[in-house]
Amino acid sequence: MKKILLIVTTALFILSSCKTVEPVDPQVENDNIYTKVFNQLLIEPSSVPFDRLFESYLNSSYFLNNGSAFNSFVQLESDIYSGKAACESVDFINRLKTLPLSIRVHQLAADCAQMSNDSTAIEFHESMIDYLVLGYFKNGDAKNYYSAVKVTDFGEPTDLIKALGYEVVEYYIQPYAAGSMFSYAVVANSEDTGKQRSFHFNVWDALDILYSSSEEPVDIYSLNFLPTATFEELHETNSAFDLGTARVLWAQNNDVAVERLLRSVSAGNSMAQQMLADKLIIGDKINGYDIDDAIDQLISASEAGLATAFVRLSVIFKHGINTDKDLAVSKQLEQKSVELIGEDRTFGEIALVSTLYDLPEGQLVEAFKRAASAGNGRSAYYLYNYFNDKEQDEVALKYLELAAELEYAEALVLKGSLLVMDESKEWEDVQEEFLDLIEEAQSQHHPKADYILYKFLQASDKNLSFKYLQQAAKKGLVAAQYELANAYDDGDITGRDLAQSVRWLSMAVKQGSLPAIVGLGYNYEKGRGVEKDLTRAVQMYSLAAEQGSAQGMFNYGYMLxxxxGIEQNYPLAVEWFERAAKNGHASANNELALLYKEGEYFEQSYEKANQLFQLAAEDGEKYAMYNLGMSYEKGLGVAKDIETAIAWYLKAQARGHEEAAIRRFNLLTGKTN
Structure with missing residues (x-):
């Protein structure tokens, strides 16, 4: 078990270098007596008075606190009694108030109250809006990443936010993981306290709907689509979509990024104004603007009430970035941000902006220390990485512990990984803590936590494991996207679905995954899930080869x-085979050996061919094992040696080479051909 977990967490640990899960009601101990009574009543439900059925339900601690069981109960009530019996029950609505918070409970209560002209209908609807928008509260932090699709069932996100007493400052599309997952974000200020916060609604469910209705892979990077009706008005102005596109495309050095950013700026989007200022300060060239315009853009954003714009202005005046230093003004701006978003977020933002603006190392470290001391987990994790790079292990681990205590998801995942990788500890002693750490990170919608749970559950629950793999892939984790593509290709769980496989390969390709680029090229070469296109296959192989993929080098060389899909070119093919071989690709040595053996490009040399066959065979290449066996059987470049030939055929046979099995059998039985 320890070894299995080591593989799981090591895989995730490597990932570090390369949000919407509906809360589940807590499970409690099953009350066997009432459960049996309840199940008995379900045998002939139509003959059971609703009050009796409901009483047995209410008296079962298991069903009372089990979200899935409650949903079954509600379905039963709806199917049999059409909702009327429940709503006619005198104290049904009040009793519903005692049940665990869930959307279905509140929806049922609100419907019943409305049906009965009960004034509590408004109360329940407000409570459900609060649940939808805020999710579960934790340590005063009410981050919600509820699905935009589900939110649209209850109205526009902005309407829901306004119903909670917030005034919208700005809205934008936030890309994650190089754009593979988006959230619709709204910056808003509380009308009561003036505090500013961001509401996030994931759109991956909307993307799923889009993908499933599209015959061709959808390019989510362009954002030229309308995920749900929620965004109709938003799409007309385009500012949020333009900003989201600019953020994704900027990392790709795409010229369209500037066009989209400036279009969002022209629409008055304060987040776009802030992004433009950042780009100008770090020296990016943008036609029509220079660094002198940066402060003006930030002032415009701050006038709109954007707290992070105050942070940037504070850093600029504190360090005299393209202006005179003014510590008093810097302090005032910092305090304004603290009033809006709190001390920990303000100091954390200052630290990140200091990195963005490339301040000296000493100032950076001090900024992150200040933020960590104020309770900013992301800054504590930065300090862990900083001191870890400096090989100051003791200090680094102190900050990792702090980041984990502050429940920063990345730190939780890393701490869990390190915990299991610690060979001085037994799995039984760390299992509970490990799962607590990973599940907390997963509750924060961290894709690596989903990925770890996928690996952890592979042996025990393939279906649940696959669900976590899907979640990690949807959240943009490139390794998960590639593995999900392979899972759809293998078809062990869902049945083979090459279209889905190509979809997820394409997603991973957009994030630069070399194995995915090669895999997609192979699909185009063979016509698997896409129309066969050798030219496109060559393009993919060439791209992977240029970026250092040994498999890409080999495949590109083979096509040449x-x-x-490309004009035959022996010299270039040999060049790529040699580069692939230097990068450890055994099949490349086998192909080079065949060229020497057959004299197609090199002067024929059985001796050189056998040397390369030997190298490839020792690296596990079955075709090289077979070819080496042939050399010994025929005496090509070596003394004829049937026993050695049989030995190499056996090794090739063990790796699935069918012809090797036949030749070995023939030699053992004295047959030759």
Missing amino acids: LKGR
Whole structure:
């Protein structure tokens, strides 16, 4: 078990270098007596008075606190009694108030109250809005990443936010993980306290709807689509979509990024104004603007009430970035941000902006220390990485512990990984803590936590494991996207679905995954899930080869060698085979050996061919094992040696080479051909 977990967490640990899950009601101990009574009543439900059925339900601690069981009960009530019996029950609505918070409970209560002209209908609807928008509260932090699709069932996100007493400052599309997952974000200020916060609604469910209705893979990077009706008005102004596109495309050095950013700026989007200022300060060239315009853009954003704009202005005046230093003004701006978003977020933002603006190392470290001391987990995690790079292990681990205590998801995942990788500890002693850490990170919608749970559950629950893999992929984790593509290709869980496989390969390709680029090229070469296109396959292989993929080098070389999708070119093919071989690709040595053996490009040399066959065979290449066996059987470049030939055929056979099995059998039985 320890070894299995080591593999799981090591895989995730490597990932570090390369949000919407509906809360589940807590499970409690099953009350066997009432459960049996309840189940008995379900045998002939139509003959059971609703009050008796409901009483047995209410008296079962198991069903009372089990969200899934409650949903079954509600479905039963709806199917049999059409909701009327429940609503006619005198104290049904009041009793519903005692049940665990869930959308279905509040929806049922609100419907019943409305049906009965009960004034509590408004109360329940407000409570459900609060649940939808805020999610579960934790340590005063009410981050919600509820699905935009589900929110639209209850109205516009902005309407829900306004119903909670917030005034909208700005809205924008926030890309995560290089754009593979988006959230619709709204910056708003409380009308009561003036505090500013961001509401996030994930749109991955909307993307799923889009993907499933589209025959061709959808390019989510362009954002030229309308995920749900929620965004109709937003899409007309385009500012939020333009900003989201600019953020994604900027990392790709795409010229369209500037066009989209400036269009969002022209629409008055304060987040776009802030992004433009950042780009100008770090020296990016943008036509029509220079660094002198940066402060003006930030002032415009701050006038709109954007707290992070105050942070940037504070840093600028504190360090005299393209202006005179003014510590008094800097302090006032910092305090304004503290009033809006709190001390920990303000100091954390200052630290990140200091990094963005490339301040000296000493000032950076001090900024992050200040933020960590104020309770900013992200800053504590930065300090862990900083001191870890400096090989100051003791200090680094102190900050990792602090980041984990502050429940920063990345730190929780890393701490859990390190916990299991600690060989001085037994799995039984760390299992509970490990799962607590990972599940807390997963509750924060961290894709690596989903990925770890996918690995952890592979042996025990394939279906649940696959669900976590899907979640990690949807959240943009490139390794998960690639593995999900392979899972759809293998078809062990869901049945083979090559279209889905291509979809997720395409997603991983957009994030630069070399294995995915090669995999997608192979699909185009063979026509698997896409129309066969050798030219496109060559393009993919070439791209992977240029970026250092040994498999890409080999595949590209092979296409050149055979003239598939590209003009035949022996010299270039050999060049790529040699580069692939230097990068450890055994099949490349086998192909080079065949060229020496057959004299197609090199002067024929059985001796050189056998040397390369030997190298490839020792690296596990079955075709090289077979070819080496042939050399010994025929005496090509070596003394004829049937026993050695049989030995190499056996090794090739063990790796699935069918012809090797036949030749070995023939030699053992004295047959030759």
